[in-house]
Amino acid sequence: MSDEDVSKKNTKLAKKLLLVAVAMFGFGYALVPIYDVLCEWKWIERDRPDDIKKVPEVAYKVDMSREITIEFMTTLNESTPMEFRSEKKQLIVHPGEYHTVNYYAENKTDKVMVARAIASFSPAVISSYFEKIQCFCFDEQTFKPREAKVMPMRFTINPELPEQYKTITLSYTFFDITEKSVKK
Amino acid sequence: MSAVIAEHDDHHADEHHDHGPAKGLLRWIITTNHKDIGTLYLLFALAMFFVGGSMAMVIRAELFEPGLQFVDPMFFNSMTTMHALVMVFGAVMPAFVGLANWQIPLMIGAKDMALPRMNNMSFWLLVAGVLLLASTLFMETGAPSAGWTFYPPLVLQPITVGTALPFAVFAVHLLGISSIMGAINIIATIFNMRAPSMKMMDMPLFVWTWLITAFLLIAVMPVFAGAVTMLLTDKFFHTSFFNAAGGGDPVLYQHIFWFFGHPEVYIMILPTFGVASTIIPVFARKPLFGYASMVWATGSIAFFSFIVWAHHMFTVGMPMAGELYFMYATMIIAVPTGVKVFNWTATMWKGAMTFETPMLFSIAFVVLFTMGGLTGLMMAIAPVDFQYHDTYFIVAHFHYTLVPASIFILMAAGYFWLPKWTGHMYNEKIGQLHFWLSAISVNILFFPQHFLGLAGMPRRIPDYAVQFADWNMISSIGGFIFGASQLLFLYIVIDTIKGGTGEKVTDEVWEDASKHSLEWTLPSPVPYHTWETPPMLVPTEHVLDSH
Numbered sequence: 001m002s003d004e005d006v007s008k009k010n011t012k013l014a015k016k017l018l019l020v021a022v023a024m025f026g027f028g029y030a031l032v033p034i035y036d037v038l039c040e041w042k043w044i045e046r047d048r049p050d051d052i053k054k055v056p057e058v059a060y061k062v063d064m065s066r067e068i069t070i071e072f073m074t075t076l077n078e079s080t081p082m083e084f085r086s087e088k089k090q091l092i093v094h095p096g097e098y099h100t101v102n103y104y105a106e107n108k109t110d111k112v113m114v115a116r117a118i119a120s121f122s123p124a125v126i127s128s129y130f131e132k133i134q135c136f137c138f139d140e141q142t143f144k145p146r147e148a149k150v151m152p153m154r155f156t157i158n159p160e161l162p163e164q165y166k167t168i169t170l171s172y173t174f175f176d177i178t179e180k181s182v183k184k
Numbered sequence: 185m186s187a188v189i190a191e192h193d194d195h196h197a198d199e200h201h202d203h204g205p206a207k208g209l210l211r212w213i214i215t216t217n218h219k220d221i222g223t224l225y226l227l228f229a230l231a232m233f234f235v236g237g238s239m240a241m242v243i244r245a246e247l248f249e250p251g252l253q254f255v256d257p258m259f260f261n262s263m264t265t266m267h268a269l270v271m272v273f274g275a276v277m278p279a280f281v282g283l284a285n286w287q288i289p290l291m292i293g294a295k296d297m298a299l300p301r302m303n304n305m306s307f308w309l310l311v312a313g314v315l316l317l318a319s320t321l322f323m324e325t326g327a328p329s330a331g332w333t334f335y336p337p338l339v340l341q342p343i344t345v346g347t348a349l350p351f352a353v354f355a356v357h358l359l360g361i362s363s364i365m366g367a368i369n370i371i372a373t374i375f376n377m378r379a380p381s382m383k384m385m386d387m388p389l390f391v392w393t394w395l396i397t398a399f400l401l402i403a404v405m406p407v408f409a410g411a412v413t414m415l416l417t418d419k420f421f422h423t424s425f426f427n428a429a430g431g432g433d434p435v436l437y438q439h440i441f442w443f444f445g446h447p448e449v450y451i452m453i454l455p456t457f458g459v460a461s462t463i464i465p466v467f468a469r470k471p472l473f474g475y476a477s478m479v480w481a482t483g484s485i486a487f488f489s490f491i492v493w494a495h496h497m498f499t500v501g502m503p504m505a506g507e508l509y510f511m512y513a514t515m516i517i518a519v520p521t522g523v524k525v526f527n528w529t530a531t532m533w534k535g536a537m538t539f540e541t542p543m544l545f546s547i548a549f550v551v552l553f554t555m556g557g558l559t560g561l562m563m564a565i566a567p568v569d570f571q572y573h574d575t576y577f578i579v580a581h582f583h584y585t586l587v588p589a590s591i592f593i594l595m596a597a598g599y600f601w602l603p604k605w606t607g608h609m610y611n612e613k614i615g616q617l618h619f620w621l622s623a624i625s626v627n628i629l630f631f632p633q634h635f636l637g638l639a640g641m642p643r644r645i646p647d648y649a650v651q652f653a654d655w656n657m658i659s660s661i662g663g664f665i666f667g668a669s670q671l672l673f674l675y676i677v678i679d680t681i682k683g684g685t686g687e688k689v690t691d692e693v694w695e696d697a698s699k700h701s702l703e704w705t706l707p708s709p710v711p712y713h714t715w716e717t718p719p720m721l722v723p724t725e726h727v728l729d730s731h
Contacts, residue, residue, distance in 0.1 A: 010298040010372045017368040021406050028410025028440060032425060035436050077337075118428045124501045173428070180422055180430055 055131045060096035063159045067092050070157075072101060073171035080176040081108045082115065082143075087150075095159040103136060103151045105174065107143035114178045116140050122169040129161040130168070137172065204712050213308075216300035217712065218285045219605075224307050225282030226598075230677065232274030232314065233591075237667055239267035244629075244663035246646055247656050260646035261329035266321065268332035269352075272452070273359045274314045276586065279594050280455040281306075281366045284394050286605065288370060290703035290710065291388045293379030293719040298372035306365035313358030320348040328352045331644060333441055334412060336426040336434045340419050349419060353412045360405040367398035367405075374398075379702075379718040385479070388701050389472065392479050393458030396486045400447045400454070403490075408444035411437060435500055442493035450489045453585060454482055456553075456593040457524055460546050462701065463600050464528055466694050467543035468535030474527040481520035481527075488517045498569045507566040514564035518557070525554055540694075541615035545596035548623045549589055556584030559634065574644075577637025583630045592622070595673060602677070603693045607709030608684030610676050618676065621669035628662025 070093060072086040087102040107113045117137040121127045132138075136151035143149065157168075205211045205220065212224060242263045246254050255263070285303065289296055297303045320327040328348045330339040339349065374387070374395045387395075414425040415437070424430025426437045457478075465472045472478065494502060494510040502510075528550050537543070559581040563569050572578055595618075603609050632655035637643075641652045648656065689708045697704040706714055 006298075006376055009376050013372045013375060014299055014302070014368050017371060017402055018364075021364050021368075021402050024403050025406035025410050028407035028443075029414075031407075031440050031443065032414075032436065035433070035439060077341075175428065175430075177430065180424070 055133065057098065057133045060156065060159050062094050062096035064094050066095055068095060068157055068161070068165070069167045071167065071169045073169060074103070075171060075173040077173065077175070080115065080174050082106060082113070082174055082176070083108060084172075084174050093157060095157045095161055098133070098154060098156045100152050100154045103153060103172070104148065105141070105143070105151060106148035107146055110145045112145060112178070113143045113176060114140050115143065115174045116177050117172045117174050120171045120173070122171070123165065126161070126165060126168050129158040130170070131156050131158055140177065214304070216296075216304050218289050218297045218300070218303065219710065219712065221303050221307055222282045222285030225278050225285060228311065229275050229279035229282055230674070232270055232278070234670070234674070236267050236270035236275055237670065239263045239270065240663065241667050243267065244660040247648070248660040249657065250648055250650050250653050252647055255646070257646045258326055258329055261644065262321070262327040264644050265328050265330065265332050266317075269317060270314070272332065272448075276452050276590050276594070277363060278310055280394075280452070281363070283455065283459070283597055284370055286601065287703065288373055288391055288394060289377070290706065290714060291391055291701050292374065292377065292382055293702055293715045294373055294377035295713065295715045297369050298377055299369045302365050303369050306362045306369070309358050309362035309365070313355045313362060316351055316358060317355035320351045323347055333445070334415060335441075336415060336418065336437050339415060340426075350416060353416045356412050357409055360409045363401050364405050367401035370394055370398040379715070381720060385476065389461035389475070389478055390455070390458035393454045393482050396482050397451050397454045400451050400486055400489065404444040404447040407440060408448070411440040411444065438497045438500060439494065442496045443490075445496065446493040447486070447489040449582070449585070450485060452590050454486065456549070456590045457482060459593045459597045460528060460549055463542050463546045463596055464531050466697050466700055467540060467546075468532045468537050469696060470531055470535040472527070473530035474523070477523055478527055481523040484520045485517060488513065488520075492517065495564055495569070498566045499573045511564055511566040515561065518561055521557055525550060540599070541610075541612060541619055542596040542600035544616065544619045545592045545599070548619070549592045549596070552584060552588035552592070552626070556581055556589060559584065572637060574642055575637035576633040576641045576643055579643050580630050580633035580637060583633070587630065588623070588626050595622070598673070598677065602680045603684075603689045604703060604708055605710060606681055606684070607689060608680050609687040609689050610680040610684050614672055614676055618669060618672040621672070622666060625662045625665035625669060629659055629666050630662070632659045
């Protein structure tokens, strides 16, 4: 084979390989929707903030023999100028009982603010047993300048919760999403 | 048996109107010669090894005693981050690309790399990328400090990145483009430029391991580039890939990162295997044991690297099915890796062994890498990994697989091929001193970190509880000895280039080396242009052996 032939062959192969590299860059982005789809699979049992959806209020048989301690945490990151706290720090409940906990949030700025609360459970498997009837976290919350709100969260714990769980920590983080809402 | 080599001779060079290298400094900027570019890569990697090493010295000095001594915590975090980035992308990867540039054409009988101009470009993009990364050290808000893994949300918070994030991201892009171009070049060279008589299964194992590594690079570097681009758009363009408030998920980043990250660690170890498989047979004076199984083991390690990534994130809150799958898949990797270790051992078995410096480093590699592999198996066990995760145990593990493995083999490669490249012999006495100091101190440095990790000392912290004081001090002392010993290597490299012991080396350099690989049939030092006419017959010792 002459030098020229080899050189042509090299360029051709290089182009093909470059195409593979570009495709893999695309694959990196494709992992985003793939991840979302996989997480919908039943057996993945992943806890997504959005999964914790409103459920209808059903009358469970209250399991008086068990007590579950629920700790309520509230968090703000540095870029959310709000005040945010729960009325109660801790609550002891029986599985199947309904309770309402109020959260207090205040916009500390002179501008309209849109914020979204994201829940997180510890231990994570709890989320599918923690049933919310009413929650400020279901929607984006709009605050007028300096507005303060008292927002209820009504919930129960499904009595099917496995025995070993005795303490649950529920944490809410408010994110300031004003900029993103304006863009929409 | 083999070794009927090559019509090649110097007189061909004259017929081709060959010219030597360009004169002066410009030679190094415009060169397209694979040997020049290999030299540039290797010297650059050596320089970065000392830059990254100095950062490690800062880390070990700060950890010498509990409390804050020398640097503030933010700078300490920058040091751990930059040490990793510089060592991975500036030292180890470029060093192996340098070896590939020098050795692959010589070993397969090609006159140069397939795409010489692109070769030049990929080197200079590497320099640009590393300079861009280094520039963050001089920024007011400091270099990136959220760890080399760039996990969000930490990496997106103003205090941890300041202005450095976009610079680091673009540096990663440049480094990625550079290594993808290098990989494309290597694949094209191996596929199209081999001597006509050399079949794939005749190729030296170093060439095989680099071929497989190059495919890994092309497959995963773009994914990493994508992941850091998502960080960039999350930070500056209001996307929400990893932002929970916008419906994203920070855990997704970890999946994408480790989809790149796990093959990346094999990118650093597979060429290491290749060099070890080249050196050990020469000094055992036996053909490599189980050549074909070595090739298949390399291939299957590369394949498995794509399907085990989540063992880096067992504690992230994965479903049980995921934990189990990633646990078992990870353990399978021990099989092909074990094949390799046993093959190296079997190669040495009943060999007429001698213990020159390259062999010493290679034997230390086999022993110490196996230790790193065993701690890797421990961490593959998901339930116990919850204890090891993010502690000094993992620090000890991956340093065992990188320092006395990749770095030791790079040293071995230096001692092994420098006489061939320069035509001068290195000083064996200083070489052996370098080896023993390194081999002992590297264990003083990293072995105690296992104990620290098991006792619960977290990684990436500038200060620690007093019960960790003793082992940290011992580890730091080992670190200082190890760091200082590497200056001997620097001395030897400079000394050998300048003339070494003055002893004239033969073409073979090492006894019967020409039976193992083609480069030893060329004159020493290797002429500027080689294999203008491809060699007719290639050493086939391993092929004969496998029949």
